[in-house]
Amino acid sequence: MAKVLGFTGTRRGMTLAQKRAIEALLGAGTVLDKVLVHGDCIGADADMHALARAAGMRVEIRPCNLNSQRAGCQADKYYDTKSPLARNRDIVEQADVMLACPSGFKEELRSGTWATVRHAKKRAKPLFIAWPNGVLERA
Numbered sequence: 205m206a207k208v209l210g211f212t213g214t215r216r217g218m219t220l221a222q223k224r225a226i227e228a229l230l231g232a233g234t235v236l237d238k239v240l241v242h243g244d245c246i247g248a249d250a251d252m253h254a255l256a257r258a259a260g261m262r263v264e265i266r267p268c269n270l271n272s273q274r275a276g277c278q279a280d281k282y283y284d285t286k287s288p289l290a291r292n293r294d295i296v297e298q299a300d301v302m303l304a305c306p307s308g309f310k311e312e313l314r315s316g317t318w319a320t321v322r323h324a325k326k327r328a329k330p331l332f333i334a335w336p337n338g339v340l341e342r343a
Contacts, residue, residue, distance in 0.1 A: 208239045208264075210299025210329075212292060212320035213248025214307035215273065221338030222305050223251060229340065230259035241298050242277075243268055243291050248305045248317075250275035266291045266298075292320040301330045304343075309335060 218226070238261040242249045245268065253275070256263055265279040268288040286294065296302060302324040304317055312318050321343065324331045331343040 207300040208241055208298055209261075210295045210302045210324075211240060211242040211249065211252045211304075212295065212302070212317050213245075213252060213305035214315075214317055215245055215247035216307045217247040218251040218305050218334075219336045219338070222248075222334045222336060223255065225334045225338040225340045226252065226255050226303070226305075227258075230255060230261070238262060239264065241266060241295050243288070243295060244275050244277050244279075245273050245288075246275045250277060252303075252305070253277040264298075266294050288316050289319060292316055293323055296320060296323045296327055296329060299324075299329060301332070303332050303334065305334045307336065 240256040240261045241264045242252055244265045253263060263279045264281040265277060266283045267274060267285045268291045269285045270288065304321050306317050332340060333343050334340050
């Protein structure tokens with residue numbers, strides 16, 4: 205059975221260093237059996253989508269109900285639209301492992317990315333953070 209990599213990231217998009225770190229991770233063949241689930245948001249979700257497709261991963265999308273924030277990525281499976289926070293909780297619940305790409309080095313209170321990280325920690329999901337400088341660490 206394929207395991208699922210859940211993803212959350214900033215609408216600002218990934219830094220080049222984050223992209224390189226994730227490319228190396230995906231290229232190492234250690235990222236499960238290649239199913240990615242993300243929220244189809246502009247920025248880092250779209251960046252991760254492209255990296256996952258280049259690595260041959262199956263992609264599932266849990267879109268939010270804010271069309272102005274949608275990236276329009278093409279997926280193998282789509283789920284019903286929900287509010288951003290509800291959608292993010294669903295991503296965490298579906299994932300076997302979570303990967304986060306925040307825009308900064310400090311946790312923020314009014315951030316969907318950090319709210320998703322907090323939920324993953326609460327649910328005791330394995331969680332990795334790709335920091336803006338490209339350092340990948342287990343949280």
